[in-house]
Amino acid sequence: MPTYSIGIDSETAERAGAGGMYQVDTVFDENENDITNRIDVGTFFRDEDEFKDYLSKQINVPVDEIDIVYL
Structure with a gap:
């Protein structure tokens, strides 16, 4: 299963009135390629499942094959 490393920013969401959400500002694939x-770094996500669904569509990898780790 491919593992993607992501960096998140929840402070911007909080300031924008979207408390409890976050933006992903960095994504590395399993080979450490940036x-x-x-992705659109301006998109807000509620949870990891929502981001995985979004990422799946952007990189054409089935959502059930995506594993996330946080930077």
């Missing part, structure tokens, strides 16, 4: 350019 693939942040494949």
Whole structure:
């Protein structure tokens, strides 16, 4: 299962009135390649499942094959 490392920013969401949500500002694939350019860093997510669903569509990998670790 491919593992993606992500960096999150919850402070911006809080300031924008979207408390409890976060933005992903960094994404690395299982080979440590920076693939942040494949996502919209301005998108807010409620939870990991919502982000995994979004990432799945952006990189064409089935959602059930995506594993997330946090930087």
